[in-house]
Amino acid sequence: MSMVFCTPNRHGPVRLVVAALAALLCVGNALAKLNVVCTTPDLASIAREVGGDRIEITTLARPNEDPHFVDAKPSFIVKLNRADALIHGGAELESGWLPKLVEQARNARIVSAARGNVRCCEGVPMLEVPATLDRSRGDIHALGNPHYLTDPANARIVAHHIADAFGQLDPPNKDFYAENARRFVAALEAKLLEWQRIMAPHRGRQIVAYHNSWPYFAARFGLKIELFLEPKPGIPPSPSHLANVMAQMKERNARVILVEPYLNRRTAETVARDTGAVVVEVTQFPGGVKGTEGGYLALMDYLVNTLARALEATK
Amino acid sequence: MKLSRWIFGLMVGMATVNSPASDAGASESDAGQIRQLREALVQLQANFERVVREQQAQIESLKQQLAALQAAASSAAPPDATAGTAPEAATPSASSPAAVSDRRWSPTDPIRFGRGSAYADLGLVATVAAGGSTARDIEGGTQLGGHDPNQRGFTLQGVEMSLQGAVDPYFRGNVNLLFGLDGDGDSLLEVEEAWLETVSLPGNLQLRAGQLLTDFGRINTQHPHQWAFVDSPLAVARLLGPDGLRNPGARLGWLLPLPFFAELSLSVQNSHGETAAPFRAGGGHHHGGEAEELPFGFRHADNDRGVRGVDDLLFAPRLAVSFDLTESQTLLLGASAAFGPNNSGADGDTRTQIFGLDAYWKWKPARAHGGFPFVSWQAEALLRRYELGAVDWDENGNGALDEGEVEDAATGLPAVLGRETVTDWGFYTQWLYGFRKGWVAGVRFDFVTGERADYERGGLLLNGEPLGRDPLRHRRWRVSPNLTWYPTEFSKLRLQYNYDDRRDIGVDHSVWLQAEFVLGAHAAHKF
Numbered sequence: 131m132s133m134v135f136c137t138p139n140r141h142g143p144v145r146l147v148v149a150a151l152a153a154l155l156c157v158g159n160a161l162a163k164l165n166v167v168c169t170t171p172d173l174a175s176i177a178r179e180v181g182g183d184r185i186e187i188t189t190l191a192r193p194n195e196d197p198h199f200v201d202a203k204p205s206f207i208v209k210l211n212r213a214d215a216l217i218h219g220g221a222e223l224e225s226g227w228l229p230k231l232v233e234q235a236r237n238a239r240i241v242s243a244a245r246g247n248v249r250c251c252e253g254v255p256m257l258e259v260p261a262t263l264d265r266s267r268g269d270i271h272a273l274g275n276p277h278y279l280t281d282p283a284n285a286r287i288v289a290h291h292i293a294d295a296f297g298q299l300d301p302p303n304k305d306f307y308a309e310n311a312r313r314f315v316a317a318l319e320a321k322l323l324e325w326q327r328i329m330a331p332h333r334g335r336q337i338v339a340y341h342n343s344w345p346y347f348a349a350r351f352g353l354k355i356e357l358f359l360e361p362k363p364g365i366p367p368s369p370s371h372l373a374n375v376m377a378q379m380k381e382r383n384a385r386v387i388l389v390e391p392y393l394n395r396r397t398a399e400t401v402a403r404d405t406g407a408v409v410v411e412v413t414q415f416p417g418g419v420k421g422t423e424g425g426y427l428a429l430m431d432y433l434v435n436t437l438a439r440a441l442e443a444t445k
Numbered sequence: 446m447k448l449s450r451w452i453f454g455l456m457v458g459m460a461t462v463n464s465p466a467s468d469a470g471a472s473e474s475d476a477g478q479i480r481q482l483r484e485a486l487v488q489l490q491a492n493f494e495r496v497v498r499e500q501q502a503q504i505e506s507l508k509q510q511l512a513a514l515q516a517a518a519s520s521a522a523p524p525d526a527t528a529g530t531a532p533e534a535a536t537p538s539a540s541s542p543a544a545v546s547d548r549r550w551s552p553t554d555p556i557r558f559g560r561g562s563a564y565a566d567l568g569l570v571a572t573v574a575a576g577g578s579t580a581r582d583i584e585g586g587t588q589l590g591g592h593d594p595n596q597r598g599f600t601l602q603g604v605e606m607s608l609q610g611a612v613d614p615y616f617r618g619n620v621n622l623l624f625g626l627d628g629d630g631d632s633l634l635e636v637e638e639a640w641l642e643t644v645s646l647p648g649n650l651q652l653r654a655g656q657l658l659t660d661f662g663r664i665n666t667q668h669p670h671q672w673a674f675v676d677s678p679l680a681v682a683r684l685l686g687p688d689g690l691r692n693p694g695a696r697l698g699w700l701l702p703l704p705f706f707a708e709l710s711l712s713v714q715n716s717h718g719e720t721a722a723p724f725r726a727g728g729g730h731h732h733g734g735e736a737e738e739l740p741f742g743f744r745h746a747d748n749d750r751g752v753r754g755v756d757d758l759l760f761a762p763r764l765a766v767s768f769d770l771t772e773s774q775t776l777l778l779g780a781s782a783a784f785g786p787n788n789s790g791a792d793g794d795t796r797t798q799i800f801g802l803d804a805y806w807k808w809k810p811a812r813a814h815g816g817f818p819f820v821s822w823q824a825e826a827l828l829r830r831y832e833l834g835a836v837d838w839d840e841n842g843n844g845a846l847d848e849g850e851v852e853d854a855a856t857g858l859p860a861v862l863g864r865e866t867v868t869d870w871g872f873y874t875q876w877l878y879g880f881r882k883g884w885v886a887g888v889r890f891d892f893v894t895g896e897r898a899d900y901e902r903g904g905l906l907l908n909g910e911p912l913g914r915d916p917l918r919h920r921r922w923r924v925s926p927n928l929t930w931y932p933t934e935f936s937k938l939r940l941q942y943n944y945d946d947r948r949d950i951g952v953d954h955s956v957w958l959q960a961e962f963v964l965g966a967h968a969a970h971k972f
Contacts, residue, residue, distance in 0.1 A: 199816040202972045204706035204767035230969040238645030255502045326491040392812045
């Protein structure tokens with residue numbers, strides 16, 4: 131990939147041939163697309179924005195799949211074996227399935243110390259970092275809540291990480307990636323203003339979530355997501371806990387319940403019926419819910435607009 | 446501050462613009478302008494709040510980083526330097542909000558290992574069982590596995606400690622130590638695994654070396670806490686040995702350059718010791734076995750000679766392939782073999798061959814939550830050809846029958862057992878249904894048998910009794926339904942019933958309740 135091989139050579143025919151071959155190699159390399167594996171579809175969408183048509187993307191988790199519990203299928207080993215880059219959340223979201231896959235992939239380009247291993251959470255101000263590690267509080271994450279991409283501001287950090295990595299892995303296209311990232315971030319910032327304007331009337335409103343995936347979203351838009359159908363992260367709802375949640379919902383006038391596609395919608399609907407609340411199907415991943423297939427910005431558009439409508443309807 | 450002053454100024458400006466306009470009676474263009482200005486103001490306000498919040502977040506994170514750096518600096522500095530020259534570092538951040546989480550470790554604090562803050566992930570899995578059986582010979586009788594429940598009442602099936610991490614840029618390491626209690630209550634320690642593995646060998650190769658579980662079939666490479674049943678399958682425990690196959694050695698694995706997963710591997714290991722039972726360990730005894738127990742095939746294992754040459758090693762090739770049948774169904778198929786010497790008879794040139802086929806299929810819908818629901822099927826079939834060496838039971842050469850010697854009924858003299866190859870085979874097949882989050886119902890069917898060998902054909906007596914069929918090789922089958930509840934990924938409770946039918950011995954019923962918990966790191970598992 132080094133540009134050194136591409137400099138013209140004036141030292142005899144043999145060297146000329148070598149140089150020609152090297153130049154061909156360079157062209158081949160320049161044409162070969164970066165082979166990128168992303169663990170989740172939100173990261174894949176941002177990688178697509180940055181990499182454009184100069185990368186190939188494989189996404190391991192499906193958009194409507196529980197990202198904590200993806201099966202470590204052997205076919206993923208083959209995909210990782212051929213990857214130039216592995217883009218992952220890094221905050222223990224994938225810790226139940228990714229490490230064994232990387233171990234078996236036999237690919238030095240994506241091991242944790244390699245440049246191709248893009249750990250997107252670096253530099254993200256993490257929320258809910260536990261002061262002590264205590265599993266009696268449920269399945270907590272030592273590095274903080276891993277669902278940080280529900281705050282669009284953090285997508286900027288991720289886009290920059292990805293552009294930096296792509297630029298180093300594929301130097302001839304460095305400027306292309308940097309420009310794409312800049313354009314994505316500019317579009318995101320413009321959108322962010324719009325989203326904040328849409329959510330502004332609902333600041334301080336109480337919302338209920340099935341699983342604690344939304345603290346970043348709540349912090350960004352001034353919402354209060356403090357009630358969860360799960361008594362503790364990863365622990366299934368119990369009747370007594372739900373009764374308590376319903377009492378709290380009435381007290382705090384919380385009448386919107388967020389449910390992801392892979393969670394038990396029936397539980398949420400039962401709670402909604404008894405409290406006059408509405409269930410809103412949400413997703414952290416582009417493609418997880420109908421109308422979010424367009425990518426990360428489309429996903430945030432959907433989340434903000436759907437939620438604003440639900441909040442408006444339950445005023 | 447600058448921005449807020451500016452906004453304040455703008456607001457004052459707007460107020461002054463606003464009042465004369467209302468006095469004069471607002472024209473349409475004025476109203477439009479006002480609306481525009483209001484919108485601009487809302488935008489500015491939102492923008493301003495965002496900037497402030499981001500700055501606050503940055504300040505918070507910087508504060509935390511600073512406190513962490515201070516704490517690190519003070520703990521890194523020698524104690525006298527901390528006390529003397531850097532008093533501000535010794536009292537790092539009593540007033541800072543991060544003081545609680547970033548305070549220094551004191552000797553009364555528990556020692557915690559965590560990802561990212563230690564060089565190795567330390568985990569512990571403890572498994573206990575309680576229950577009973579109508580059988581009187583539970584350990585080695587109804588329950589063949591080395592870590593099965595081994596008596597009525599309580600069994601500590603094992604406390605497994607695992608350590609894993611990157612050794613350096615070239616290797617990663619893994620150690621599994623198992624502490625347990627045998628049926629008599631004696632403590633035991635087993636080195637289940639202790640190996641290093643290459644990170645970046647060229648050609649899609651991977652080399653693992655050390656103490657390793659032989660890459661044969663499916664159950665054999667899993668630690669007992671990964672099993673879906675309380676006990677080891679009969680065919681695996683009988684044909685591979687109570688503890689399965691594991692020994693010091695090396696494994697080279699090659700990921701084939703194919704569009705689907707296909708891995709070819711060859712393990713080369715020592716073939717002696719109790720964790721290579723079908724090879725040079727003399728039979729099927731766990732942890733040395735009972736002293737009065739007869740050796741496998743009624744041959745003495747008297748040629749335990751260590752390793753003389755390559756022939757004395759255990760070779761185990763394996764091919765595994767996997768396909769995603771649909772988005773939610775995955776199939777994994779494997780074919781394994783193990784070849785090596787055994788130590789039956791007096792000659793020391795007898796060999797064992799084991800062949801195995803295994804399959805694993807899993808269905809999990811895309812919308813599964815926490816891994817549920819799912820349905821899985823797992824099956825393994827094994828065939829073992831075991832060469833028994835010739836043995837003359839008249840060991841002391843006195844030509845007369847002595848106590849404990851096998852007798853030839855025709856002559857009344859110590860028997861001479863000829864060389865022969867005996868064939869044993871068996872399989873298990875198990876279904877699991879994770880019907881709701883945390884709940885799994887399972888059923889397993891076990892079958893194992895041995896073809897009648899010459900030494901079982903009659904005409905041989907032991908203490909006046911006919912030998913008959915060898916109980917270590919005779920036909921038996923078992924059905925085991927069970928129910929497992931996982932309160933979280935870190936604990937489980939399992940209730941299992943075994944209906945056990947042993948030819949010539951009869952039917953036995955066993956019920957076992959198993960409890961398990963995980964402390965520390967919970968390593969990800971292979972598919």
